[in-house]
Amino acid sequence: MPPSTAHTPPPTPALKPTRPAQGPPSARATAADKTAPRPARSEAPPQTTAETATEPVTTNMRVFVPSAVGILAIALWAIVAPDHAATVIGSMVSWVSKNLGWYYILTATIAVVFVVFVAASRVGRTKLGPDHSKPQYSLFSWTAMLFAAGIGIDLMFFSVAEPVTQYYGPPAGQGETLEAARQAVVWTLFHYGITGWAMYALMGMAFGYFAYRFNMPLSIRSALYPIIGKRVHGVAGDAVDTAAMLGTIFGIATSLGIGVVQLNFGLKILFGVEEGLAAQIALITLAVIMATISAVVGIDKGIRRLSELNVFLAIGLMLYITVTGKTAFLLDALVLNIGDYLGGFADMTLNTFAFDRPDEWMNGWTLFFWAWWIAWAPFVGLFLARISRGRTIRQFVVATLTVPFLFILVWLSVFGNSALDVVLAGNDAFGQVAMNQPERAFYSLLEQYPGAPLLIGVATFTGLLFYVTSADSGSLVMSTFTSRIKDPGKDGPNWLRIFWSVATGVLTLGMLMVGGVATLQSATIIMGLPFSVVMYLIMAGLYKSLRIEAALAESLHTSLPGALSGRAVAGPQRSWRQRLARSMSYPGPAQAQRYMNLVALPAVQEVAAELRTQGAVVELTNGTVEGAGCSQVTLTVVLADDPDFRYQIYPVEHVTPTYAPRAQGRNQTYYRLEVFSMTGSHGYDLMGYTKDQVITDVLDQYERHLEFLHLQRDFTGSAMADQADAPEDWNADFAMEESKN
Structure with a gap:
């Protein structure tokens, strides 16, 4: 096991999708100085440049105002004219x-195919962040948060109600039969299964990739x-958000x-406590207060701890x-459900019931669930990205598709089959309640x-x-969606969190007054439709960017390091004594400083001088x-309409291993001078290289970058032309738009 890292450099900007800043060399050097990296512990939140770290978080009024007005108007319409709202x-x-x-x-099927394809491809090794970044949260904390955010109390609601309802009224075939009982839990698993989590994975992958690898704001328009290039800052971007x-x-x-x-x-x-609107208003108020406190406290102290407690109680x-x-029956049924789900997944995924047309069933179940997952996808996707920096795309997709679903599989099988067993034992009254009064x-x-009584108390608290x-x-x-945030490690301001907590409560109340849960389900089918179009655009944008990643990976193998050094990219050849x-x-x-002064810095300075002699625009910073x-020292070659080349030598502090020679009396930490590019650390240490080898x-790295640019053009065709009218860079464009507001 490698020694743990005590200090790591902050993430460097990834290959920019826009052309670099133009201007006199002195101006560019000044800008580079502002973004000189700072040390950060590996377990710390994502770091940013000094410039973005000081940028205030402001409200994006062009998204906030129409969203707030539209949502509150719909809520008030439902409260004032519930009959008319229900009809429409x-x-x-x-x-x-x-x-x-x-x-x-x-759309649901394409989302599944897309995320599985990306994860299985070679770009699945790409990290949601710089190459050297590490996950911020443990696997348990991470999966607990993504599960609790992605699926909430509705899992308790449908885990009994849906299997019983599917038993009495399946989409095809006769109800109240053993075959209907066998398929009842499978349909529930299908609606809560991999398909929905693939939509979450798609959005989370897009958010995390563009925010943490490209240093773009953590927003949908970034993807x-x-x-559409710079138009993401205009009406198109506002409409998407x-x-x-x-x-x-x-x-x-x-x-x-x-x-x-x-x-x-439950109360x-x-x-x-009597069932009715008064009690429901009180519950909404209580939930809004608790949610506001938790959201204001933040992820680490609020959401993470509540999520972990949730999982333990569930x-x-x-x-x-x-x-x-x-017990034996439940375990048998669990294995049977797994087999039936896997065996029938493809058929259920593409089954539109074109001939039987059970439209009412489709509205109440499959279409509602797919629209619900789509509606939740930006919310959960952004939240997943917020907690997933440092994981590879493959890790992210596999964990998102499997870990929560394994829990859901067991949960639905246990509670769904237990409910079916009660009905099959002759308790029809229970079955009618579960079907007609699902709450x-x-x-x-x-x-x-x-x-x-104790079980119901625990269930109520868990719910x-x-x-x-x-x-x-x-x-x-939602506070993040309606804010202008350059640092992806930041969230929206507290007042916006409070506003959206209250707005959500008001909307929930309005929809309940119209017609209860059924109306909420119907509204979700409608509101999920426009964002489903955005999902296709996100898949297209992500696919285009990942093809560039593929070109970058290909350049590693087809660049020409052997011409000068006769070695692979891992490092120059050294004698066995070295x-x-x-x-x-x-x-x-x-x-480390002595080596930097005597070898590394002079070597980089010589390369910079020669590049300038050859006509290149070069920035050289150290401090x-x-x-x-x-x-550290950073060499940047500005390449006009192409992504810049960056070569950075940065000191990374590690814990001295116990097997180190003469470890007694030595310092507890030591330093490696690692090489970083736009995508992070390359993972090797320059200490001990001669000047010529540096x-x-x-x-070698420069030739690799040039080969990447060549392959990138082959992959993307007109990608460079698409960016010809782009602003100088994302941050400059962002600042320009901010100044207008």
């Missing part, structure tokens, strides 16, 4: 189902930059509406039902088990936490790294 929403849903059902199903806002808030409101009616029934059982409920129920289904099942984690994550993300001396050396900051006691390494 019902008509729109009928039209969408009749004419665009195929579109929703095809569209490869497609507004569409995401509308879909997101209706998706969240649907979950909160489901949670309100279910928790209301009735526990404390005799696992406890599931284990209790498994142990105290028919009572989960609690009605718990009443069948010993210790029901409240699910409710809050969905609401606080939503307010956090190699042995390097492996026995653990230099401190003074030794002491704060807290390291050693300096020069050779610079030239």
